[in-house]
Each structure stands twice: as C-alpha cells, then as structure tokens.
Amino acid sequence: MKKNKASKTLFSTYSFLIYVILYAPIIILVIYSFNSSKLNATWQGFTLNWYSVLATDDNVLSALKNSLLVAGISTLISTIVGTLAAVGMYRYKFKGKTVLDALLYVPIVIPEIVMGISLLVFFSQMQISLGLVTLVLAHVTFSVSYVVIVVRARMTGFDKSLEEAAMDLGANQLQTFIKVTLPIILPGVIAGALMALTLSLDDVIISFFVSGAACETLPLKIYSMVRMGVTPEINALSTIMLLATLSIALVSEIIQLKFSKK
Amino acid sequence: MKKTKKSKNKKQTASIVTTISPVLLWMIILVAIPLVIVFIMGFLTRGIYGQVEYIFTFQNYADLLKPMYVQIFVYSLWISFITTLICLVLAYPFAYFIANVKAKYKVLLFMLIIIPFWTNSLVRTYAWMIILGTNGIINSYLLQFGVIKEPLKLLYTNGAVILGLVYTLFPFMVLPLYASIEGLDKSYVEAASDLGASPLQAFLRVTLPLTMSGVAAGSVLVFIPSLGLFFIPDLLGGSKTMLISNLIQNQFLTARNWPFGSAVSILLIIITIIFIILYFNKSKNKGLEVM
Numbered sequence: 001m002k003k004n005k006a007s008k009t010l011f012s013t014y015s016f017l018i019y020v021i022l023y024a025p026i027i028i029l030v031i032y033s034f035n036s037s038k039l040n041a042t043w044q045g046f047t048l049n050w051y052s053v054l055a056t057d058d059n060v061l062s063a064l065k066n067s068l069l070v071a072g073i074s075t076l077i078s079t080i081v082g083t084l085a086a087v088g089m090y091r092y093k094f095k096g097k098t099v100l101d102a103l104l105y106v107p108i109v110i111p112e113i114v115m116g117i118s119l120l121v122f123f124s125q126m127q128i129s130l131g132l133v134t135l136v137l138a139h140v141t142f143s144v145s146y147v148v149i150v151v152r153a154r155m156t157g158f159d160k161s162l163e164e165a166a167m168d169l170g171a172n173q174l175q176t177f178i179k180v181t182l183p184i185i186l187p188g189v190i191a192g193a194l195m196a197l198t199l200s201l202d203d204v205i206i207s208f209f210v211s212g213a214a215c216e217t218l219p220l221k222i223y224s225m226v227r228m229g230v231t232p233e234i235n236a237l238s239t240i241m242l243l244a245t246l247s248i249a250l251v252s253e254i255i256q257l258k259f260s261k262k
Numbered sequence: 263m264k265k266t267k268k269s270k271n272k273k274q275t276a277s278i279v280t281t282i283s284p285v286l287l288w289m290i291i292l293v294a295i296p297l298v299i300v301f302i303m304g305f306l307t308r309g310i311y312g313q314v315e316y317i318f319t320f321q322n323y324a325d326l327l328k329p330m331y332v333q334i335f336v337y338s339l340w341i342s343f344i345t346t347l348i349c350l351v352l353a354y355p356f357a358y359f360i361a362n363v364k365a366k367y368k369v370l371l372f373m374l375i376i377i378p379f380w381t382n383s384l385v386r387t388y389a390w391m392i393i394l395g396t397n398g399i400i401n402s403y404l405l406q407f408g409v410i411k412e413p414l415k416l417l418y419t420n421g422a423v424i425l426g427l428v429y430t431l432f433p434f435m436v437l438p439l440y441a442s443i444e445g446l447d448k449s450y451v452e453a454a455s456d457l458g459a460s461p462l463q464a465f466l467r468v469t470l471p472l473t474m475s476g477v478a479a480g481s482v483l484v485f486i487p488s489l490g491l492f493f494i495p496d497l498l499g500g501s502k503t504m505l506i507s508n509l510i511q512n513q514f515l516t517a518r519n520w521p522f523g524s525a526v527s528i529l530l531i532i533i534t535i536i537f538i539i540l541y542f543n544k545s546k547n548k549g550l551e552v553m
Contacts, residue, residue: 011355011358012359014355014356014359015355015356015359015371018352022374022378022429022432023374025386025392025393026378026389028389028392028399029385029388029392032392032399041392041395041397041398041401041402042399042403042406080284081284081285081288082285084280084281084282084285085281085284085285087281088277088278088280088282089281089282091277091281092277092278092282094282096286100282100285100286103286103289103290103293104285104289106289106293106294109486109534109538110531110534111486111487111490111507111530112490113490113491113492113511113530114297114300114490114510114527114530114531115293117300117510117514117527118293118296118297118299118527119296120514121296121299121303121524122295122296122299125299138292140288140292141288141289141293144288144289148285173273173277198380201382202381202383204383204493205490205491205492205493208511209514209515219382219384222384222385222388223384223493226384226497227497230388230391230392230395230397234388235392238385238388238389241381241385242381242382242385245381246377246380246381249377249380
C-alpha cells in the first residue's frame with residue numbers, strides 16, 4: 001500500500017514535469033514579447049512597443065491579410081466539398097469507394113514536404129503562377145481530408161429513417177439535406193471547418209513551396225524573420241498567432257461540449 | 263413498380279454524383295496527378311539552367327546511392343529513430359498516468375495535451391531558439407549569475423534538433439498510447455500479479471504486449487512526420503545539419519534539380535509506405551494474438 005502511494009507520487013510528479021516542459025517554452029515566448037530589451041535575453045521591463053512596431057509594418061500586415069484570405073476561402077471550400085463527400089460516402093455504396101478512401105488518406109499520411117513539392121511541380125507543369133490561388137488550392141487539398149473524417153465520425157449512428165421520413169412527407173433532396181441532415185451533423189461540420197481553419201492558418205511546409213515570392217502568409221513571414229535572427233517583434237507576432245489559434249481551439253471545444261450535452 | 267425503382271436509382275446516382283464527384287475530382291487532380299508527375303520527373307534530366315528536360319534516365323536513382331547522399335539518408339533515419347524512441351520512453355509513463363487518473367481530472371489533463379496540437383509548430387520551434395541561443399535565456403541567466411563564463415553552445419547542435427522534434431511530435435505519441443492504455447482490461451494485470459508476477463514482469467508480459475497497438479501507432483505518427491519537418495533542423499540545427507527534408511527543399515528551391523529532388527521524394531514516399539505496411543502487419547498479428 002505504501003509502495004503504491006510512493007509510485008503514484010512519482011508518476012504524478014513526472015507527469016507534472018512533462019506538462020511544465022510542454023508549456024514553458026510557449027509561456028516564455030509570450031512573456032518575452034513584452035520585454036523592453038531588444039538585445040538582452042534577461043528581463044528588463046514591460047513594454048508594448050513590439051506590438052506597435054508590428055502594427056506599422058506593412059509586410060506583416062499584408063502577410064496577415066493573405067493568411068486570413070487564404071484561410072477563409074480554403075476553409076469555405078474544404079468544408080463544403082468535405083461535408084458533401086462525408087454525406088455521400090456514408091449514405092451510398094459505389095464503385096471506387098475504397099479508392100477514394102485511400103486517396104483521402106494520402107494527404108494525411110505522406111510527409112507534408114512531399115505534398116508541397118508535388119503541388120509545386122504540378123502547378124509549374126500546368127503553368128499556374130504561384131500566389132494566392134495556388135495557396136488556396138493547396139490548403140483545400142490538405143484540409144478536405146480532415147473535414148471528411150471529422151464529419152463522417154459525427155455521422156456514425158446517424159438515423160437514416162429521419163431522412164426517409166422527410167422524403168416520404170414530400171421534402172425533396174435539397175430540403176431534406178438542409179432541414180434534416182445538416183442540423184444533425186452540424187457539430188461535426190463546425191469542428192471540421194475549425195480544424196481546416198487552424199490547419200490553414202498554421203501551415204508552413206506546404207505553403208513554403210506553393211506561395212511564390214510575391215505572396216507571403218503569416219507563418220512564412222515568421223519563418224523568414226526567424227532565419228534572420230531572434231527579435232522581440234517575432235515574439236509579438238508569434239504571440240498573436242498563438243492567441244488566434246488557441247481561441248479557435250477553445251471555440252471548437254466549447255461547441256463540442258455543448259452539443260454533446262444536448 | 264419497376265418505373266419507380268428505376269427513377270429512385272436514377273435519383274440515387276444523381277446524388278452520388280453531386281456529393282462525391284467534387285472531392286473525387288479534387289483528389290485526383292491535386293493529389294494523384296501531382297504524385298504521378300513527381301514519379302515521372304524522377305526519371306527525367308536536369309538541363310544546364312535548372313530546367314527539366316524530357317530525356318529518360320535512371321541517373322537520379324543511381325545518384326541516390328552516392329556516399330554523400332546515403333550518409334544523409336542514414337543520418338536522417340537515425341535522427342528520426344532516436345526521436346521516436348525518446349518520445350516513446352517519455353510518453354508511455356505519462357500516458358499511463360493520464361489514463362489512470364480520476365475521471366474528473368481526466369478531461370482537463372487530456373485537453374492540456376491537445377492544446378499544443380492547435381498551436382503552430384514553427385512558433386514552438388522558435389520558442390526553443392529564444393531559450394537555447396548564444397544570447398538566449400539559459401545562457402543569459404547562467405552568465406548573469408556567474409555559473410558559466412562563456413555561453414554554452416546549445417543551439418545549432420544535433421541535440422537541439424532532436425529536442426525540437428521530440429517537443430513537436432510528443433503529443434502524437436501520447437494520444438494513441440493513451441487510447442490503448444485506457445482500453446486495457448485491468449483484470450489481466452491483476453491476474454498476473456495474483457499469479458505472482460512482479461510489477462515489472464506484469465508490465466513486460468501483460469501491459470506492454472496488450473498496448474502494443476498504441477506503441478506501433480504512436481511510433482508511425484512520430485517517425486514519418488519527423489522525416490519531413492525541414493524547418494526544425496533548419497532553425498535548430500544550423501546550416502551544418504542536412505537531413506532528407508533539407509535535401510529535398512534544397513534540390514527544389516536552391517539547387518533547382520527537380521528530377522533529383524523528385525527521386526529523393528519518391529524514396530521518402532517508399533520509406534513511408536514501408537512503415538505503414540509494417541504497422542498494419544503488426545496490428546493484424548496483434549488482433550490474432552488477442553483472439
């Protein structure tokens with residue numbers, strides 16, 4: 001019994017340490033975005049200076065604009081295409097379903113760098129010039145699979161008789177989908193959309209290959225800044241990125257909890 | 263009767279087409295075709311100006327065997343192997359703890375593991391640069407308190423690369439381990455200790471084999487991405503560290519040898535496929551054993 005208690009303390013101390021190591025770098029990064037010293041890594045005093053520097057940096061602002069544009073459009077497309085696919089794949093059996101299934105897993109399984117270069121090679125062979133359009137195409141390609149998987153997970157246990165009842169009562173396919181199917185799978189669709197949004201906002205590797213010189217997203221801007229050296233502005237920009245993705249995660253969790261309680 | 267059935271079939275075909283064809287077309291055009299092009303490009307020739315010439319050759323694949331490149335591949339696999347091993351050793355007791363904690367804390371502790379998933383891995387890699395750099399936090403404070411006289415070389419080392427990879431991929435190891443430990447039937451472990459097994463024996467002969475599917479899944483989920491995350495060796499390893507991902511990036515963007523870069527990418531795909539097949543074989547055997 002005593003031994004059991006000792007091992008429990010050991011386990012919980014160990015796990016606590018893991019959490020500390022997991023979060024310490026992120027917390028330090030955020031704290032140092034408020035450090036007034038530019039050169040020294042020791043704490044010198046509080047400032048919001050680095051944030052105001054960012055707000056006047058045209059490159060950063062245009063990268064922000066690009067990121068939001070690409071994330072918004074690609075999330076919209078991948079959510080629509082992915083939800084339709086999830087519904088179709090759940091409802092029907094058709095030839096080539098296993099092939100489609102396998103194809104959907106490819107972007108999840110193969111290393112991102114291979115996806116990135118294969119899209120780069122494709123766009124260059126098709127003579128599509130790199131920029132916002134190629135970024136959107138690429139982002140939809142890697143996020144649509146996640147949308148399909150998340151929505152499909154939500155559909156298991158979906159009662160098909162509800163749809164049939166609506167049809168029997170005279171609703172057409174579209175009406176049935178909007179009034180019956182969609183409300184039931186909505187939590188899954190929202191979760192999928194938020195996942196697509198975060199994946200798009202965070203993506204470095206694939207964007208790196210398909211963005212071209214003229215069109216930088218926020219993570220790519222951070223990457224090029226970091227390669228020049230560590231500065232407090234990067235801390236500030238990173239903090240904003242963290243805040244954005246964490247709030248999306250929070251919204252997603254809250255929505256899931258709400259729906260699961262219902 | 264026949265007629266209605268026919269029209270129903272027609273309707274069904276129509277809705278299959280509307281729901282499935284967008285995603286199918288998208289996947290064929292932007293996943294399958296690009297990969298086929300990469301495969302073909304691996305057999306083409308680089309022109310003198312970095313353009314691609316349509317001359318068939320096996321030279322790119324032959325070049326993969328040059329000692330310089332073989333060294334990069336071996337080193338890359340080694341780094342990924344070490345990363346996976348460290349993740350596994352660190353994550354197992356951790357996942358075990360979370361899986362056995364009281365239900366009311368479980369949601370919170372689990373959430374705390376998921377959160378880093380949502381944050382940008384580039385940003386988290388950058389955080390380590392602040393901490394480890396020559397003018398970084400560790401060195402600054404150690405110098406200030408007089409513990410060291412010269413800054414330690416922590417950043418731009420292989421250790422830093424492994425640290426960065428482990429840090430980024432750790433949650434991918436924890437989640438499948440957690441799932442398999444959580445699903446473990448405790449009565450097996452109790453039976454083992456009732457029959458006189460020591461805790462270590464019970465762990466090695468009962469718990470570990472029964473959670474092998476989690477170990478295998480976690481290892482695949484860490485090993486494969488670790489081969490492709492080029493920005494981690496780039497930022498934490500400095501210019502000396504060249505891994506397979508850096509080589510691909512370099513061939514496509516700097517050296518502009520797309521055919522050779524394609525051959526390296528195909529090699530990476532083959533490595534990935536081998537690991538996935540190994541994983542499926544493992545989990546299949548596992549299923550039979552339990553039955």
